[in-house]
Amino acid sequence: MLITIVTIFPDMVEVVKKYGVVAKAVENGLVDIRVVNLRDYTTDRHRTVDDYPYGGGTGMVMKPEPFFRFYESYVERYGKPYVILTSPQGRTFNYEIAEELSKKDNIVILCGRYEGIDERVMEIVDDEISIGDYILTGGELPAMVITDAVVRLVPGVVEKESVERESFHQGLLDHPVYTRPYEFRGKRVPDVLLSGDHERIEIWRRKESIKKTIMKRPDLFVKKQLDEVDKLAIIELFKELMKEC
Numbered sequence: 504m505l506i507t508i509v510t511i512f513p514d515m516v517e518v519v520k521k522y523g524v525v526a527k528a529v530e531n532g533l534v535d536i537r538v539v540n541l542r543d544y545t546t547d548r549h550r551t552v553d554d555y556p557y558g559g560g561t562g563m564v565m566k567p568e569p570f571f572r573f574y575e576s577y578v579e580r581y582g583k584p585y586v587i588l589t590s591p592q593g594r595t596f597n598y599e600i601a602e603e604l605s606k607k608d609n610i611v612i613l614c615g616r617y618e619g620i621d622e623r624v625m626e627i628v629d630d631e632i633s634i635g636d637y638i639l640t641g642g643e644l645p646a647m648v649i650t651d652a653v654v655r656l657v658p659g660v661v662e663k664e665s666v667e668r669e670s671f672h673q674g675l676l677d678h679p680v681y682t683r684p685y686e687f688r689g690k691r692v693p694d695v696l697l698s699g700d701h702e703r704i705e706i707w708r709r710k711e712s713i714k715k716t717i718m719k720r721p722d723l724f725v726k727k728q729l730d731e732v733d734k735l736a737i738i739e740l741f742k743e744l745m746k747e748c
């Protein structure tokens with residue numbers, strides 16, 4: 504998979520590929536992340552990427568020409584990419600969108616700045632993505648968020664089992680996790696996790712996932728299609744609640 508991020512602040516974005524799981528994925532050749540300086544696609548001495556808005560008003564607008572120049576040279580070299588514009592007006596990024604994007608092999612992410620990008624750039628945009636209902640100063644952080652979430656879903660980047668267990672994958676939040684020491688400040692690791700009984704552990708984890716989801720994200724739980732393990736876990740949860748009564 505090739506992800507290319509187009510920005511006027513390349514140094515800010517370069518870090519996305521330098522740490523942890525994403526760095527490993529790059530090192531192992533599972534993804535190629537490139538950062539392009541939009542100013543390299545300007546033609547004037549000052550490498551201008553913005554101009555005053557037609558109709559007046561405050562702030563500046565990103566000019567269309569550098570985006571088109573970048574896009575045309577990119578298509579010539581790497582073929583037609585799936586172009587994402589980071590925008591507070593886009594569809595709100597979530598796990599499903601990350602999964603959808605992880606199946607594409609050629610993605611370009613455009614980072615806006617100032618008051619946004621000249622509307623005519625929409626001609627080369629396939630998708631507009633927002634990372635939430637608030638306004639950031641630029642698209643760099645959203646581009647990094649999207650890249651990070653997408654890369655970890657590319658097959659081979661993270662162990663399949665970890666992905667399958669994590670929050671949102673099965674419509675549930677992840678279960679609690681523990682590591683050593685066994686006892687910390689008077690709190691012990693639940694005994695079931697030391698039992699070695701994989702079936703009991705699986706049902707306990709699912710019960711805890713269901714509990715967390717009901718408490719923190721009931722909106723997710725109501726949409727969940729229950730499977731056999733969920734049903735056993737719910738019985739366990741009832742037993743636990745009965746004991747507490």
Ligand SMILES: C[S@@+](CC[C@H](N)C(=O)[O-])C[C@H]1O[C@@H](n2cnc3c(N)ncnc32)[C@H](O)[C@@H]1O
Pocket residue numbers: 588589590591592613614615616617618619620632633634635636637638639640641642643645
């Ligand atoms: C200051 S914002 C422009 C906002 C624009 N005037 C509006 O109200 O829709 C500058 C750039 O930051 C990025 N941006 C800001 N908030 C964002 C968000 N919530 N999600 C994704 N991108 C965002 C976009 O690339 C945007 O073009």
